[in-house]
Amino acid sequence: MARTFTVDFLERYLEPLHMTLLRLVKTEAERLDLPIYIVGGSVRDLMLSRLIKDFDLVVEGDAKQLAEAILRRFGGKVVFHSRFGTATWTLDETTFKRLNVPMFDVADLPPFLDFVSARSETYTEPGVLPTVKKSTIEDDLHRRDFSINAMALRLDNKYFGKLFDPFNGQTDLERGLIRVLHRRSFVDDPTRMLRAVRYAGRYQFEIEPTTLGLINREARDVLSRISGERLRHEIDLMFEEPSPSTMLQRLAELDLLIPIHPSLQHANFQLPFLEVLSSEFGEFTVPDIMTFKRTLGWVLWLMPLSEFDIDTLSKRLDFPSMLTKSAHSASSLLNRLPALTTSKPSQWTFYLEELPSISVYAVYLMRREPALREYLVSWRNIRSTVTGNDLKARGLEPGPRFAEILHQLRAAWLDGDVKTQEEEKLLLEKMTQ
Numbered sequence: 534m535a536r537t538f539t540v541d542f543l544e545r546y547l548e549p550l551h552m553t554l555l556r557l558v559k560t561e562a563e564r565l566d567l568p569i570y571i572v573g574g575s576v577r578d579l580m581l582s583r584l585i586k587d588f589d590l591v592v593e594g595d596a597k598q599l600a601e602a603i604l605r606r607f608g609g610k611v612v613f614h615s616r617f618g619t620a621t622w623t624l625d626e627t628t629f630k631r632l633n634v635p636m637f638d639v640a641d642l643p644p645f646l647d648f649v650s651a652r653s654e655t656y657t658e659p660g661v662l663p664t665v666k667k668s669t670i671e672d673d674l675h676r677r678d679f680s681i682n683a684m685a686l687r688l689d690n691k692y693f694g695k696l697f698d699p700f701n702g703q704t705d706l707e708r709g710l711i712r713v714l715h716r717r718s719f720v721d722d723p724t725r726m727l728r729a730v731r732y733a734g735r736y737q738f739e740i741e742p743t744t745l746g747l748i749n750r751e752a753r754d755v756l757s758r759i760s761g762e763r764l765r766h767e768i769d770l771m772f773e774e775p776s777p778s779t780m781l782q783r784l785a786e787l788d789l790l791i792p793i794h795p796s797l798q799h800a801n802f803q804l805p806f807l808e809v810l811s812s813e814f815g816e817f818t819v820p821d822i823m824t825f826k827r828t829l830g831w832v833l834w835l836m837p838l839s840e841f842d843i844d845t846l847s848k849r850l851d852f853p854s855m856l857t858k859s860a861h862s863a864s865s866l867l868n869r870l871p872a873l874t875t876s877k878p879s880q881w882t883f884y885l886e887e888l889p890s891i892s893v894y895a896v897y898l899m900r901r902e903p904a905l906r907e908y909l910v911s912w913r914n915i916r917s918t919v920t921g922n923d924l925k926a927r928g929l930e931p932g933p934r935f936a937e938i939l940h941q942l943r944a945a946w947l948d949g950d951v952k953t954q955e956e957e958k959l960l961l962e963k964m965t966q
């Protein structure tokens with residue numbers, strides 16, 4: 534039987550600020566007589582009794598009208614995207630004052646909400662982005678990927694808490710099945726095959742047999758023509774999951790990697806757990822933790838590939854240059870590792886310093902070579918105590934010889950040839966005699 538949700542239930546699984554926003558949106562939608570729903574992944578996660586961090590709202594009618602009404606009452610800012618019929622409302626200080634919510638309560642939450650007009654989508658050609666038209670909630674759910682993502686929870690008036698579930702998503706959730714909504718689904722949008730593998734891996738669900746049968750030649754053929762950016766995005770999302778290895782293996786078993794790029798069949802499928810860095814490893818030049826996880830995931834995965842394969846793959850998937858460089862560097866470090874093992878700390882350091890530190894970290898996770906750890910934790914921070922200014926004070930002119938002296942002093946510290954400032958001074962005197 535279709536489920537009904539209560540306020541108590543929602544309060545248990547939504548952040549208090551989200552609950553406040555939900556009430557506000559509900560009241561405004563009711564004033565305008567607009568049916569409004571929570572849809573997609575947030576309904577799925579609510580039904581699995583998982584805490585939800587954000588939610589997608591669909592309005593049967595004009596999302597812009599609703600966003601404008603909310604803006605008038607609660608301030609903030611609204612941005613419209615007319616092609617998709619969406620409006621993003623960003624809360625600001627005025628909004629928080631009017632809502633009587635202290636700003637510090639929301640430090641971890643992105644303080645914005647997306648409103649989407651219910652829409653239908655038609656695919657004029659396989660694999661291209663669809664044509665979009667305002668429509669009903671039925672059509673809006675029909676354009677979605679899987680039954681478990683095609684449920685809507687209505688919020689307005691007497692309908693509050695009613696689940697709208699035209700594709701029996703609730704039953705599939707209970708049975709643990711990933712099921713597409715129609716036979717052309719993967720041909721319309723082959724990235725859904727990657728999404729199916731991701732959800733199956735995340736929830737330990739099965740891909741339902743008919744759906745599995747639709748992962749066929751035709752769908753793989755369209756997959757091979759999908760833009761690199763869209764494919765990369767789907768794989769990025771796998772690297773944000775706790776066990777990307779199983780998902781990547783599943784892609785290989787389903788013959789979904791060769792259509793993306795043939796070299797991927799030779800990638801590394803035994804990824805270590807994507808450890809979040811402990812502070813002992815120090816700074817890595819990656820903007821945030823998700824970017825870090827994704828980059829690390831790609832670098833670990835592609836490490837066994839040749840530089841040539843990494844280059845062609847990088848073009849196919851439109852890698853940012855930082856990712857291409859990190860993958861190259863990890864691959865060449867892995868190859869050079871046997872030749873480096875007898876090196877002195879200074880030789881390791883001067884070589885590793887030329888590489889992005891995330892590449893060194895990735896090879897360390899794969900091979901556990903102690904020198905790589907030492908480099909990351911300690912060697913890369915060791916400098917001579919003598920500086921350029923000290924050399925100038927001794928009457929030396931800046932130039933190649935200058936750099937060479939500093940380099941040798943640093944090597945002496947790294948290799949333990951000098952251990953005190955006294956010893957360093959003696960060495961400097963010897964070098965400058």
Ligand code: ATP
Nearest residue numbers: 572573574575589676677678679682683722724725
């Ligand atoms: P996640 O927990 O992975 O973020 P989500 O369901 O919130 O899951 P989104 O990628 O944010 O995933 O997409 C939101 C919703 O949009 C999905 O639940 C699904 O209904 C729909 N959707 C997303 N991508 C597609 C697609 N390629 N084809 C059809 N529907 C899609």
